[in-house]
Amino acid sequence: MSAQRTTRQPEATLPLDDSSACVSTTVDPSFPDREQGSSPMVEPGAMLDHYQVIRLLGRGAMGEVYLARDAKLGRKVALKIIASDLLGSQEAVERLMFEARTTAKFSHPNIVTIHGVGEVQGCPYLALEYLEGEDLAARLVERALSLQETLRIMLVVVEALEEAHSHGVLHRDLKPENVVIPRDGRPRVVDFGLATQLTDFDSMPPPSVARPDGSGAPPRSRTAKGTPAYMSPEQWLSLESTAAIDIWAVGVMLFELCADEAPFGGDTLASKAAAVCGPGPSPRLDDLVDVPDELAELVAACLDKEASNRPSATEVAQRLRQLLHVDVRPVPDDRSPFRGLLPFSQHHASQFFGREAEVAELVEHLRLRPLVAIVGSTGVGKSSFVQAGVIPRLREQEPWVMLTLRPGSHPFRALAARLTRRGRATLNRTVSLRPPRVQSDTEEPEVAYDEQRRLARQLAEAPHRLSLELRRIADEERSKVLLVVDQLEELFTLVDDVEVQRRFMTAICSVADDAHDPARVVFTLRDDFLGRLAVSAEAREALTRVAV
Template sequence: MTGDVSADLTGRRLGNYRIDGVLGRGGMSVMYKATDVRLGRKVALKVIGQHLGADAEFRERFVDEARNTSAIDHANIVPLYDFGELDGMLYIAMRLVDGSDLASLIGGSPMRPDRAIGLLEQVADALDTLHNRGLVHLDVKPANVLVTSRESAREHVYVADFGLTRRGATGHRTRGGDFLGSPTYAAPEHLRGEPLDGRTDQYALACMLYACLAGRPPFQGDVQTVIKGHLNGTAPPLSRIVPALPSAIDDVVGKGMAKSPNDRYATCVELVTAARKALQPDPARSAPMAGRHPVAVAHNGEGGPVHPYGQQPGPQPGQSGQPGQQPPAGFGHQSPYGPPGAVPQQYGAQPQGMGMPPQGMGMPRYGPPPGGGFPPAPGNKGGGKAWIAWVLAAVVVVGAGIAALLIFTGGDDEGGTEPADQTSTTTAPDIPVGPGSATGEPTGSAGETSGNNAPPTSIPVVPGSGR
């Protein structure tokens, strides 16, 4: 059997593993679907080329970290079953995940932010577990993130390919000159051959977050162009590539991809948590401004807004109790000068539901206070014109009353009777009045007799004579 990783080993045996087909290929290894003939279970078998196995430093690191990684029990780290060397080739047998990798899910198009965050937060938790044990993955990329939806209600993530993980690693190449990792997601210190730690994986995770949201990695082009971008360049802002994304995500990715490890987040989980917060709608846009209170808008004249200068004269719509009674605290009540920072209503603007009753509601439930008085006008001139209507109505009513009183009183003094001393200037005609009146003279004034006439049995009363 040859140790060339370019050769297809399908149908052959590698120790106790029967190779059934190719799952994927990389620059240094090939992933096969295989069967453990001893246990009868399906596994993913990663085979590393002979040229890397010949590097003593690489072999030592591979064996050491394979042992450490296989001892980690984490829900988002793919379990390692076995590792070893056969026919000059190093191999690792791990759990076969029935699903796809994150690279296939991205597929050159942006993912939904909520889905991307839901997947990457599982990756972040797995990486922090490795880092707490002093291990560094060094090859965090979408192709090494396996996603399945057949094991739980939500998409479950497994971080795979720990063959390059090492403790206290420095450098980025083997003695043969092979780069350990993927330049597309490699941190600057990784490319420069400087000491590495968990923040190196965090940089790769930030690049992967960028790829999920943009549908492309932060730097594109040939290998040299990509390396220069990681060392000295700045990735285009995510909000420019995908305008629907908020600009806050640019700051999160920028900090995760900081050139210096000291400028990045403390953990991978902290990076993804900040990204989730940045992608959520800004609550400040919907929150009321300081010092202001939301006021319900009236519909059809009901529930009119509270006037900024305090309670309006007369009963308020929907308010119970006696006229002038103040509403209970916390129920539309404001200070006479309005809430702090409130803008006074424009002079003369009458809020809906105040003053005259709205159409369809009839007269107000309560009229003016007993006794015919009217509520006092508001002390602030800018409170509207309702009080002017009350004053004008009072003037009209009082004026009408005075006019009616004068009319009726004058009619009594100028009745239809004449004054007592009023005399007639017209000569009365001669009227015969009986015996003894041959002369034709009148009998005289009342109370007097003439000639031999008998005295009258009654005394006529002349109206207005004062008798």
């Protein structure tokens, strides 16, 4: 899979022909199509039913989005006010409101929650779950996704479709921009049902464009609905919409995420329509990239130009689950799958379950914050959570060097032993949770021992050096670095020297000064020691930004 990704271009600027005419198809509220200099539709402090407007969040082609507070429940919501001129008639408004109310009945963790609907100045609005984060399109600009990450995200997208389709609701405009990845790490599909009302454009291909079965296109008087790159043949041809149009979009997204390019090219809407609606088969994913045969066949099935041949959302979800867990090794018959009081290691990742939401949230926190604390009482599984949950998920996404240690009675020696090349835990090695031993002269070459001893002394004298060492390792290995300090309470139970405690906390917290650096620090701590961490100015400052 490609490690580079070019900036995505908005589909809204594709000319229908060689003229300069453009069409707008986006429903992204942040897309700057509407008049940026005009006054907002509502002012801060205004009340819309029981929602008090706080501020304008974005203005786009479909209207405006405001941050507001529910005066009854006190929670923040996102108010999406739809511009009335996009709907055309009261009947269209009523259809939109009906579909929004239907979607509001969903109870699915991966569908954005609609808290309420209403009207203001003749414009309908939706009160939505307020999510801080970014959409999948923005994530793709940041970096390419690994295969496992692609499967995980698309599985929850398809599970959301499965829920919607079971209620007779289609999305109609599924695309990366409509998949939000908030700070809790749980992807949400947004804008269910809005596309049918908000993305009409007179962009039908000319009559010479054939249907997949070879017959001519329908009369030009009908309109296509959707975002061109993700539209199925029946959407281009304005045929009856079924759940198969969403499955087509799933196929396009899977193809794009794996191959780093769209399955159908074309510089104009007409050329895109011709590629999608022509009689030839859809491109094969495995002609471009090396992917499992099962995935290539699934994408081909989703991109079948005959709608009736495409699988259902339930079938797609089942096949994605099988692909996602294909490498899970069963526990041997002579070994118990239950660890009891024993900690889980990275070898036990396939047996570690039940904390999926927490793992996803912490991984997302690590993307945004350089320092994360795992705090809990004794025996709740903090170490297992990191070793069998977080570390395997991080490695699933991109290369990481993992450095794991326990402070012990000589924390700087333990740290130095992990930072030297000999002591590092590389991508293919499992790290013991026991504190690393300082090797004697007879067990290790004198040069390596001297290096550890010298580095330990340098770190103790200049704790900020740790951030430089971690960046050096990141440069050498060309990957990110995660330093895991397990059972940090040992710094206070096994070390009597307060100055050593202060300097060690300064060292690990000095890494937490820039979220753009490749180094991250995670430490686990008993909750009754949380108040003892602020032993230095750096630690106090870092703890104001730490995610617990």
